[in-house]
Amino acid sequence: MLLERKIIDFALDGSFGKISKKMKEHYNIDVPISSCQKITKKHGKEITETFLMKPSDKKENYIIAECDGVMVPIVKMSNEKKDKRKTRKSE
Secondary structure, eight states, rough: OOHHHHHHHHHSSSHHHHHHHHHHHHOOOOHHHHHHHHHHHHHHHHHHHHHSOOOTTTTOOOOOOOSSSOOOEEEEEEESSSSSGGGGOOO
16 A cells, blocks of 8 residues: 555656656666556546545535645725726735
8 A cells, every 4th residue: 555655646746657767766666557557547536436426415515626835815805996907905
């Protein structure tokens, strides 16, 4: 499972071919491209089945989001001026 986790971590960065090269470079382990592809697709399927299924009667909601560390500014608009283009302020 630890090996699969490392493969999935590298899968986030690029193609299946790059996974194989990075596993060799970082851990000196030869992993065929086809194995990287099978493992990545298996975990993708598990995620899809677990989190993207239709909500049940239990009223559980799921949100799948990505975060890149960029802050999203909050924009407030004032109704004081007639020219709406100059009423925005970001926080």
